[in-house]
Amino acid sequence: MCAINASSSPPAGAAVHGQATAVELAGITKRFPGVVANHDIHLSVRKGTVHALVGENGAGKSTLMKILYGMQKPDEGTISLDGEQVTLHSPADAIARGIGMVHQHFMLADNLTVLENVVLGSEKLYGIGAKARRRIQEISDRYGLGVRPDVLVEELGVAARQRVEILKVLYRGATTLILDEPTAVLVPQEVDALFANLRELKSEGLSVIFISHKLGEVLSVADEITVIRRGTTVGTAVPAETTPRQLAEMMVGSELPTPETAESTVTDRPVLGVDKLRLEAPGGKAILDDITFTIHAGEVLGIAGVEGNGQTELVDALIGLKHADSGTITLAGEEVTAWPTRKRREQGVGYIPEDRHRHGLLLEAPLWENRILGHVTEKPNAKGVWLDPKAAQEDTRRIVEAYDVRTPGIDVTAASLSGGNQQKLIVGREMSHKPRFLIAAHPTRGVDVGAQAAIWDHIRQARREGLAVLLISADLDELIGLSDTLRVIYNGRLVADADPATITPEELGSAMTGAATGHLEHEETPEIRKSPEAGEDEAR
Numbered sequence: 112m113c114a115i116n117a118s119s120s121p122p123a124g125a126a127v128h129g130q131a132t133a134v135e136l137a138g139i140t141k142r143f144p145g146v147v148a149n150h151d152i153h154l155s156v157r158k159g160t161v162h163a164l165v166g167e168n169g170a171g172k173s174t175l176m177k178i179l180y181g182m183q184k185p186d187e188g189t190i191s192l193d194g195e196q197v198t199l200h201s202p203a204d205a206i207a208r209g210i211g212m213v214h215q216h217f218m219l220a221d222n223l224t225v226l227e228n229v230v231l232g233s234e235k236l237y238g239i240g241a242k243a244r245r246r247i248q249e250i251s252d253r254y255g256l257g258v259r260p261d262v263l264v265e266e267l268g269v270a271a272r273q274r275v276e277i278l279k280v281l282y283r284g285a286t287t288l289i290l291d292e293p294t295a296v297l298v299p300q301e302v303d304a305l306f307a308n309l310r311e312l313k314s315e316g317l318s319v320i321f322i323s324h325k326l327g328e329v330l331s332v333a334d335e336i337t338v339i340r341r342g343t344t345v346g347t348a349v350p351a352e353t354t355p356r357q358l359a360e361m362m363v364g365s366e367l368p369t370p371e372t373a374e375s376t377v378t379d380r381p382v383l384g385v386d387k388l389r390l391e392a393p394g395g396k397a398i399l400d401d402i403t404f405t406i407h408a409g410e411v412l413g414i415a416g417v418e419g420n421g422q423t424e425l426v427d428a429l430i431g432l433k434h435a436d437s438g439t440i441t442l443a444g445e446e447v448t449a450w451p452t453r454k455r456r457e458q459g460v461g462y463i464p465e466d467r468h469r470h471g472l473l474l475e476a477p478l479w480e481n482r483i484l485g486h487v488t489e490k491p492n493a494k495g496v497w498l499d500p501k502a503a504q505e506d507t508r509r510i511v512e513a514y515d516v517r518t519p520g521i522d523v524t525a526a527s528l529s530g531g532n533q534q535k536l537i538v539g540r541e542m543s544h545k546p547r548f549l550i551a552a553h554p555t556r557g558v559d560v561g562a563q564a565a566i567w568d569h570i571r572q573a574r575r576e577g578l579a580v581l582l583i584s585a586d587l588d589e590l591i592g593l594s595d596t597l598r599v600i601y602n603g604r605l606v607a608d609a610d611p612a613t614i615t616p617e618e619l620g621s622a623m624t625g626a627a628t629g630h631l632e633h634e635e636t637p638e639i640r641k642s643p644e645a646g647e648d649e650a651r
């Protein structure tokens with residue numbers, strides 16, 4: 112039976128299940144123009160536990176956490192920390208009271224050392240020298256974070272950077288850590304290592320609020336789960352008695368989708384050809400080298416890799432944001448290597464960027480203007496050489512409807528949408544132009560299980576109609592499920608390939624750390640792998 116209880120809030124500071132309460136949010140309401148982001152929300156986090164917060168896109172999770180982190184003021188409701196009711200005026204206030212936030216997008220300066228990053232802005236605590244170094248080492252040892260104070264951050268892989276972010280908030284005295292989708296960028300082995308770190312934190316009496324759309328992970332790491340839907344608390348669940356399916360049903364009222372694609376639609380018509388592509392950094396060092404592949408009509412080619420191994424540069428080269436130092440790119444038989452981005456777009460290249468804020472949206476512009484972005488000269492946005500705002504607005508309404516973008520209208524700014532809804536808008540815009548080749552970088556990052564299923568369906572449908580797709584995703588289930596062909600990128604080279612029909616996420620994750628090359632064979636008993644730490648330092 113699913114242990115989901117309609118939530119009711121105990122009085123502030125009351126012990127729940129015999130343990131003291133670290134954070135108590137009671138009756139929180141927050142309104143934005145046209146939207147009630149939080150309506151009478153209750154959240155009670157016990158000390159020494161991992162408390163997951165789940166809910167569909169736009170449910171109100173980030174808003175609630177911004178309130179707890181002092182970034183936004185609630186219109187109604189109270190916040191109690193360790194049983195004491197508080198008013199938080201700013202993040203500095205929240206930090207001073209033991210709340211730490213680890214953002215999904217890391218906020219570290221690459222050219223500084225770990226120590227410099229950690230002490231930045233907190234010099235008053237332990238200075239900037241030996242005392243600070245000792246404190247960092249102490250925290251690292253205590254929670255098994257494996258952080259080395261004198262390493263440059265640019266030398267660290269994604270998982271190690273995340274541990275630095277965690278250490279940074281602990282250094283400032285956090286006793287409750289908010290982790291916003293912390294596993295989105297990690298391979299399976301790194302997820303296991305993170306969860307081990309979280310268990311260490313718990314055992315020392317710290318609390319963690321864990322936001323995620325990955326319900327399997329939520330069930331494996333959380334002690335308690337609060338589900339919010341359309342801005343209000345639906346209830347709490349206990350993982351031992353709840354399945355992912357039940358959780359998904361609570362969140363979005365539907366079953367868990369699967370990315371698996373039964374039938375192959377791969378044709379022998381090449382759409383995109385990349386031959387011996389090489390891209391160099393300013394000093395002449397290769398960022399991409401000897402990249403060769405072909406994607407046919409109806410084929411999804413998945414690129415697996417730990418972030419930072421050349422995926423971003425490969426996408427930049429394909430869309431025309433960076434130009435190759437040597438090698439060629441061919442689109443439908445025509446060489447496009449020197450073409451600018453706009454010309455490639457007009458020839459049918461769709462682009463779902465990995466960084467939706469930098470390359471996907473104009474955050475301060477209304478939704479309908481964002482619908483035009485990247486497609487100014489195409490229908491329905493343009494009539495001859497003129498923009499056609501009316502047609503663009505109408506089409507934006509259609510996309511909002513078809514992709515279930517939760518918004519009070521098309522005149523609100525993109526910044527006011529929740530992260531997942533921003534992503535749905537971009538996917539809708541790109542798919543609407545019926546591209547012949549789609550670059551899909553993390554197409555479902557940050558979207559809930561329902562929207563994920565819808566995006567997978569749109570991609571599958573277009574693939575049946577002949578779309579060629581380059582898929583980059585840190586979600587290995589998605590990558591394996593959607594791809595017809597899989598290649599592994601490591602240090603700027605395609606080092607291995609795998610059959611998505613047989614490979615497991617663990618085997619692929621292991622190859623991504625550079626542990627295997629050539630054709631990856633599925634093994635009944637997975638081989639002994641390198642530890643995540645060892646792999647990741649090399650896999651930059």
Ligand SMILES: Nc1ncnc2c1ncn2[C@@H]1O[C@H](COP(=O)(O)OP(=O)(O)OP(=O)(O)O)[C@@H](O)[C@H]1O
Nearest residue numbers: 143148168169170171172173174527528529530531
């Ligand atoms: N600054 C803002 N101005 C206007 N509306 C906002 C603002 N911030 C959030 N909203 C709206 O509040 C609602 C809740 O958004 P929130 O970002 O909290 O959702 P979420 O649960 O974190 O979603 P996701 O899983 O997509 O990140 C959404 O309808 C969103 O559009």
